[in-house]
Amino acid sequence: MSAVVVEANPVKFEQPAIPPAEPCVVVIFGATGDLTKRKLMPALCRLLGQGCLESVRILGIGRNPMSEDEFQGIVREALESSKKIEHLDDEQWKKYSGRLHYMAGELDNGNTYGQISARLEELAKEGASKNCLFYLATPPSLFSMIVKQLGESGLANEDEHWSRIVIEKPFGRDLESAKALNAEILQVFKESQVYRIDHYLGKETVQNILVFRFGNSMFEPIWNRNYVDYVEITAAESVGVGSRAGYYEEAGALRDMVANHLLQLVTLTAMEPPVAFDADSVREEKVQVLRSIRRLKPEQVAERTVRAQYGPGEIDGEKVKGYKEEEGVKAGSQTETYAAVEFQISNWRWSGVPFYVRTGKHLGRQLTEIAVHLKRTPQALFARTPDEEIDPNVIAIRLQPNEGIRVNFGAKRPGFEMQTATVHMDFCYASGFGVESPDAYEMLLLDVMQGEATLFIRSDEVEAQWRLITPIEEAWSSQKLATYPAGSDGPTEADELLARNGHSWRKLAETSAGCE
Numbered sequence: 001m002s003a004v005v006v007e008a009n010p011v012k013f014e015q016p017a018i019p020p021a022e023p024c025v026v027v028i029f030g031a032t033g034d035l036t037k038r039k040l041m042p043a044l045c046r047l048l049g050q051g052c053l054e055s056v057r058i059l060g061i062g063r064n065p066m067s068e069d070e071f072q073g074i075v076r077e078a079l080e081s082s083k084k085i086e087h088l089d090d091e092q093w094k095k096y097s098g099r100l101h102y103m104a105g106e107l108d109n110g111n112t113y114g115q116i117s118a119r120l121e122e123l124a125k126e127g128a129s130k131n132c133l134f135y136l137a138t139p140p141s142l143f144s145m146i147v148k149q150l151g152e153s154g155l156a157n158e159d160e161h162w163s164r165i166v167i168e169k170p171f172g173r174d175l176e177s178a179k180a181l182n183a184e185i186l187q188v189f190k191e192s193q194v195y196r197i198d199h200y201l202g203k204e205t206v207q208n209i210l211v212f213r214f215g216n217s218m219f220e221p222i223w224n225r226n227y228v229d230y231v232e233i234t235a236a237e238s239v240g241v242g243s244r245a246g247y248y249e250e251a252g253a254l255r256d257m258v259a260n261h262l263l264q265l266v267t268l269t270a271m272e273p274p275v276a277f278d279a280d281s282v283r284e285e286k287v288q289v290l291r292s293i294r295r296l297k298p299e300q301v302a303e304r305t306v307r308a309q310y311g312p313g314e315i316d317g318e319k320v321k322g323y324k325e326e327e328g329v330k331a332g333s334q335t336e337t338y339a340a341v342e343f344q345i346s347n348w349r350w351s352g353v354p355f356y357v358r359t360g361k362h363l364g365r366q367l368t369e370i371a372v373h374l375k376r377t378p379q380a381l382f383a384r385t386p387d388e389e390i391d392p393n394v395i396a397i398r399l400q401p402n403e404g405i406r407v408n409f410g411a412k413r414p415g416f417e418m419q420t421a422t423v424h425m426d427f428c429y430a431s432g433f434g435v436e437s438p439d440a441y442e443m444l445l446l447d448v449m450q451g452e453a454t455l456f457i458r459s460d461e462v463e464a465q466w467r468l469i470t471p472i473e474e475a476w477s478s479q480k481l482a483t484y485p486a487g488s489d490g491p492t493e494a495d496e497l498l499a500r501n502g503h504s505w506r507k508l509a510e511t512s513a514g515c516e
């Protein structure tokens with residue numbers, strides 16, 4: 001494929017001031033856990049550095065008794081080893097640590113919540129706000145118990161102040177458990193107090209899907225079954241299961257990635273324009289997409305899905321173990337590390353257009369991308385043989401890494417003959433804007449502290465997601481597990497899934513947004 005790179009003009013713009021968070025105390029359950037150390041603390045520290053958290057305090061709750069100094073030591077170490085924090089100087093640390101508090105307590109003991117309440121009173125006397133943001137960064141098995149205790153202790157109540165709760169994924173493990181968890185939460189909190197997080201929605205490039213689709217008259221009119229042949233959504237990771245086998249053995253790729261992140265990308269790619277960019281309007285349209293997707297019947301699951309596990313292989317020249325040899329994985333494990341599904345959205349806009357999604361660990365490279373394949377024009381003018389046909393146009397929205405957009409199109413090769421080639425136009429986020437995007441957790445944490453729920457999942461949305469995933473999980477209990485070598489593009493079965501419709505996945509090694 002020839003490459004004609006059309007540079008997007010660097011966009012010159014004034015970065016608008018970031019609106020500050022509303023005054024509050026962020027109460028983190030699971031304060032010394034992995035999520036808090038890797039994501040929440042760096043995000044909060046960076047927000048503070050940008051002047052958004054002037055009236056915010058942080059109260060960590062953990063099981064291990066330790067002094068506030070010891071807790072601050074753990075947080076400092078986490079910040080220093082975070083790639084998101086380039087340099088933590090003493091002044092910055094002093095400012096951050098000055099608002100970091102800690103309390104030990106067993107989460108299943110009602111007394112702990114009385115003590116949290118008393119600690120919040122003390123902080124209020126020192127000038128902290130009474131608004132409370134409860135962040136559940138604990139294993140999911142503790143979610144309902146913490147919610148119940150927050151209810152019984154009165155901490156969920158709102159009078160002169162607000163009380164909000166953030167729930168991490170996974171939200172349930174099937175439709176029944178998600179419904180039960182929703183019911184438990186909604187007995188204690190109102191829906192408007194609940195923020196179910198899917199960190200993909202905090203990614204700048206994910207939000208850009210809506211601007212790209214609805215803000216551009218060259219793309220908006222073609223975004224439908226008349227022009228689109230099929231849509232391919234990939235979330236490939238080169239990393240393996242790492243140290244998370246305990247969690248992953250229970251989840252698998254379908255629950256871990258498809259049930260949330262990938263279905264969210266499907267909804268944003270397929271939704272109708274909302275009447276406004278507010279929480280209710282956007283989420284309403286997203287739920288409509290999920291409701292329009294046909295649930296797979298057991299006999300369709302074998303035909304329209306692939307589940308596979310990585311075997312030994314090589315990534316970037318290094319030999320890697322197969323999944324079954326990873327630490328913490330059960331002998332003979334049948335957990336899938338790769339999932340591919342063909343979804344059909346049976347609504348007016350998308351009838352007949354397959355949306356293929358695939359995700360996997362230890363694939364050849366990291367890539368998250370939405371590729372919209374347009375239908376071919378009649379080729380009579382150019383092609384005497386299939387080899388001479390112009391490739392169909394593809395609009396590839398690269399979400400990570402090297403965020404950007406690439407549009408492929410056909411052009412005449414220079415010369416006396418009528419010969420054609422595929423060329424492309426690229427837009428790269430980094431060079432286009434010249435500024436770094438905020439991390440997803442920064443974006444989402446600030447949104448919760450501002451009471452902005454657009455980028456969070458509503459109760460009906462999470463149930464609609466599970467309504468599609470649960471029948472697949474059920475049928476998979478008796479479906480063969482394919483394998484793929486680590487470092488490859490996935491199992492051959494996934495190629496066959498598309499080939500039966502005359503389609504094919506983009507090769508991971510060949511995809512590019514031209515931003516490398």
Ligand code: BG6
Nearest residue numbers: 169199200237256257261368400
């Ligand atoms: C998490 C999954 O939700 O998303 C992980 O549990 C996965 O297994 C991660 O690695 C991918 O997120 P990102 O932002 O790195 O694409």
